[in-house]
Amino acid sequence: MDLYEKIKELAAQKNISIRQLEEKLGFANATLRRWNKNKPSVDKIQAVAKFFNVSVDYLLGNEELKKTNKPVDLKKVISEKKPTSWDDPRIDWNEWVSFDGEPISDDVKKMLFAIYGDKLTD
Template sequence: MDLYEKIKELASQKNVSIRQVEENLGFANGTIRQWGRKNPGVNKVKDVAKYFNVSVDYLLGLDEDESTTQTVDLAELANKPKDFDWDSVLSVGGKPIPEEDKEIIRRLFAHKLSD
């Protein structure tokens, strides 16, 4: 299965179209469809992998295990310093969480570590 076919399968599992994936990632219409014929840039492949929470190796057929799921403890995250890079561990639909939403998470979960 090539890169495009894997992305198509992942999109189907997530009940989104290829076009919706492109829109969510800020890609031009037809970008991913072209990947069946030509090689994409590495940054775009990384973006797709992050969007579907799979490894780049899985998308490229180098690894059969698609899961890169890691548990994120919101209480632990909420108690990190404000300059912590949340985008490295948490996103919504493959996009960074807005600052106002991060603040809501901080308020909801801060200091819950002792509970």
Template sequence: MTLFERIQKVSREHAMSLRELNEKAGLGTNAIYRWKKTKPSADKLQAVADVLHVSVDYLLGNTDNPSPKSSNTPPDLADDNLFMYQGKPIPEEDMETLRYILDSYRKKKGKNHE
């Protein structure tokens, strides 16, 4: 899958047209379409990755993990990787519930290993 195809796929998952993505990333008109034949600059590619909430490595096809966080992220910060479900942002109220559940699980797991 090419860079353009991957961007197009992720954009669709977010129910966003490439035109909207261009605008949200602060790119020029049809910039992403030009990436079919040219390579984007790192800062423009990062802007697109930020809007889509994925890593640049994912867009480039270097990984199948779309998460913008590295795998070396400490467990207490890894909760922030849960901000999407089926391509849509999770509401903050639900994030609080998820964090509570994860914290409870970690505490229970920690007691079992002592």
């Protein structure tokens, strides 16, 4: 599987389109698609790897994907972001919370923020 195919697969797992990914990373439209023919810069590959929480070596096909289920300290992560609402664009709930491997709904995000919001903000 080539670089672009891996990125497409990772994006599908996160339920985002390639275009949405490019927007989140600040890439021009069709940047990722062109990676089939042109070699991307290291900083762009690193940005994609960081976004998906995988290694650059995985994206380049030099190692297998190593999934870790290490616990995330939600209070620590969110306290660094200091969200003002459940849908604050600086937080990515799907990175931290899922149910049976699937993203949680907006209603659940709202409830979590309502329950823990006072503990998550200053």
